[in-house]
Each structure stands twice: as C-alpha cells, then as structure tokens.
Amino acid sequence: MEGALSLKLDTSAVDAFNVGAEELLAADAIGFGVPTFNYHPAKPIMKLLDDLGGHDVKGKIAVVFGSYGWSGQGAPAVAERLRQMGFIVLDPVIRVKYKPTENEIEGCVLLGKDVAMRLKNIKVTENLNA
Secondary structure, three states: OHHHHHOOOOOOOOOHHHOOHHHHHOOOEEEEEOOEEOOEEOHHHHHHHHHHOOOOOOOOEEEEEEEEOOOOOHHHHHHHHHHHHOOEEOOOOEEEEOOOOHHHHHHHHHHHHHHHHHHHHHHHHHHHHO
C-alpha cells in the first residue's frame, strides 16, 4: 500500500475473512497477501478465489505476495490461478521466508508503485479515448 499511496492512489486493506468478491471487484487493482500453510495457500484466500471465479475479471490488475516457513508454494499458486482467471498479475510474485528483510519490504513498495503507475496510465488513456 505504501508504494501506491506515495503516488496518490487511494488504497485500503481488507481481511479475506471479511470481504466478498463484489467488494474486491469494485477496486481497480487487487493485492493478495498469501500465507502458505502446509504447502498450500491459506484457506480463506482459496475461498475468495473460488468466489471470484464466477465473475469477469479479464484485464483487472493483481499483485501477489506471501510469507512462508517451509515451502512457499502459496503465493505462486495463487498468482497462477489468478492468471488463469484472466487477471493481469504483475511480477514479481513476492515470497518472504518468515519475516521480510528491508530489501523485501522495498520490493513490495516498488510493486505498489508499479500498480499505481499502471493504473494512472490506464486512466490517462481512457480520458484520451473519451
């Protein structure tokens, strides 16, 4: 969020336990924080993906980041599923073992800035075509 906020984009954080597909689809871009448990993405994230599966998400921007202790498959698995659904998933998919380092935090900030710049470019292009 810090990176997108630094470029004057409105952001909000929601909990996968307390958000529905409609609320997420109202956003211009979605970031998925994905902890890995027992080699899989956390169950609330998977339920949210199932809920999103019945909607048209083609071209919506998404980023994926996640933490893990042993294997770290959760974030890449979610990124792949989002791509299959039609999301534009920006790289890199950030995976952090246990606690992020300063460099990993900076990578997340840069990813947020990338989202903001892409959204601002889309808005400018839409205004030019109007």
